Amino acid sequence: MSPAWIRTRQTASGEKRYLVLYRRGGRTWPMEAAGTFKTLKEARVRRDYVGGEIAAGRDPRDSLRKTVTPRRTLDDWFELWLKTRIDVDERTRENYRVHWKRIEPRFGRRRPENVEHGEIQEWINEQLDALTPRVLRDYLGTLRQVLDHAGLEPNPARHRAIRLPTAERVVHTPPSDEHVLAMLDAMTPQHYDDMFNINVRGPFFQLQSLLPLLGRPSAVVFTSSVAASIAFPTTSLYSATKAAIVSFGKTLAVELAPRGIRVNVLSPGPIDTPIIKKLGLPADVQKGFEEANAAKSLLKRFGTPQEVARLARFLLSEESSYIIGAEILIDGGVRLT
Numbered sequence: 284m285s286p287a288w289i290r291t292r293q294t295a296s297g298e299k300r301y302l303v304l305y306r307r308g309g310r311t312w313p314m315e316a317a318g319t320f321k322t323l324k325e326a327r328v329r330r331d332y333v334g335g336e337i338a339a340g341r342d343p344r345d346s347l348r349k350t351v352t353p354r355r356t357l358d359d360w361f362e363l364w365l366k367t368r369i370d371v372d373e374r375t376r377e378n379y380r381v382h383w384k385r386i387e388p389r390f391g392r393r394r395p396e397n398v399e400h401g402e403i404q405e406w407i408n409e410q411l412d413a414l415t416p417r418v419l420r421d422y423l424g425t426l427r428q429v430l431d432h433a434g435l436e437p438n439p440a441r442h443r444a445i446r447l448p449t450a451e452r453v454v455h456t457p458p459s460d461e462h463v464l465a466m467l468d469a470m471t472p473q474h475y476d477d478m479f480n481i482n483v484r485g486p487f488f489q490l491q492s493l494l495p496l497l498g499r500p501s502a503v504v505f506t507s508s509v510a511a512s513i514a515f516p517t518t519s520l521y522s523a524t525k526a527a528i529v530s531f532g533k534t535l536a537v538e539l540a541p542r543g544i545r546v547n548v549l550s551p552g553p554i555d556t557p558i559i560k561k562l563g564l565p566a567d568v569q570k571g572f573e574e575a576n577a578a579k580s581l582l583k584r585f586g587t588p589q590e591v592a593r594l595a596r597f598l599l600s601e602e603s604s605y606i607i608g609a610e611i612l613i614d615g616g617v618r619l620t
Contacts, residue, residue: 287317287334289326294424297583301326305333307342317343319431319441322370347434357398357429358391364432372587374555382425385410390426395433400442407447416448423447466517475520482524487531499543502599505532507550509614525550529610536608545607547598552614553577555585581616 287305294300303317303326317333320326336343355363361383368376383391389406390398403426410419427440486505497503510518511525532548539546553576577584594613597603612618 285330285334286337287330289323289330298424303329303333305330305337305343307337315344316436317347318434318436319427319438321428347436355394355433356392357395357433358387360395360433361387361391361429364429367432372589378421379425382422385414385422386426395430395435398430398435398439400439400444403440403442404445407445411448420447467519470520478520478524479527482521483527483531486528490535494544497542497544500545500604501543502545502547502603503535503539504595504598505546505548506595507532507548507610509550509552509612509617511550511610513618532610533608540607545604547603547606547608548610549591549595549598550610550612550614551586551591552580552612552617553585554591555587559585579617579620580614581619584615586613586615 286307287303290302290304292300292302298321301320301323303320304314305317306312306314318326318329320329333343333347336346365376365379368379386406389402403423407419407423410422414422423440423445427438430438430440490503505528507528508522508525510522511529513522515522529548529550532546536546559573573585580586591613594611598606598611
């Protein structure tokens with residue numbers, strides 16, 4: 284049996300963490316921790332390293348302590364940690380920078396080994412008036428990961444004495460009958476024409492103009508929406524345009540198949556794109572809108588453009604050569620809720 288292993292645990296927010304544990308001897312020896320990691324890949328690297336140290340007859344604690352370079356402050360460790368986060372998009376990286384701007388005044392110039400859990404609890408208490416419990420958990424999560432990356436064990440930000448405020452339960456109220464009727468009353472023929480021109484006429488005539496350029500075989504992917512098949516209040520006009528795209532995809536697949544052109548439709552659910560921030564909503568309403576849409580997903584989050592792009596690339600590639608006239612959902616399970 285390996286002297287080092289990985290144990291999976293779940294945070295209060297439902298995220299997975301990978302804890303590396305080891306024994307320096309047999310079962311009579313106490314279990315010791317070698318760090319907690321957000322990704323399994325990082326945990327495996329630490330597990331293999333610790334196992335190698337034990338196999339060589341060395342105490343892994345000695346080498347792990349050396350990873351905390353005394354000359355480096357937490358500001359330094361944050362920059363080093365951020366460079367390793369190649370698994371996240373730029374927006375997430377920017378969120379981490381925002382977190383650190385609030386953490387830095389208290390801990391940025393400190394050396395990791397000098398930070399105590401009591402100070403972290405004091406910092407948490409100081410943020411209660413400025414940050415909601417949900418957001419504060421995210422900020423603390425960033426501090427925990429930076430201290431993990433510094434190789435600090437035990438990690439004071441993960442001390443069992445740390446207490447976070449209970450996150451308030453957000454109750455999302457669906458649009459009332461009055462809201463829905465007001466939306467319908469506000470619609471004009473110009474709104475109707477603009478919506479159909481952009482969402483339906485545009486894709487159709489764009490394909491028409493490209494047909495002379497498409498070889499045999501070729502593939503076309505239309506983008507629709509999960510709204511084409513689910514009734515969301517206040518979206519009747521938008522949903523109708525997306526349903527038209529689904530219909531186009533199926534009919535054009537039949538019409539263009541003799542020319543060796545495959546047509547499919549990709550229908551995303553809530554996706555984190557810049558347009559979400561351009562709705563013109565007040566900040567509190569915007570936040571409620573985003574949380575309500577994320578809550579509809581079985582994964583409790585928005586999808587990313589990268590996830591949609593990977594599916595589109597598959598549908599356009601030879602790997603999907605037997606898929607034609609299909610509507611493919613990428614909605615995080617929204618249709619099932």
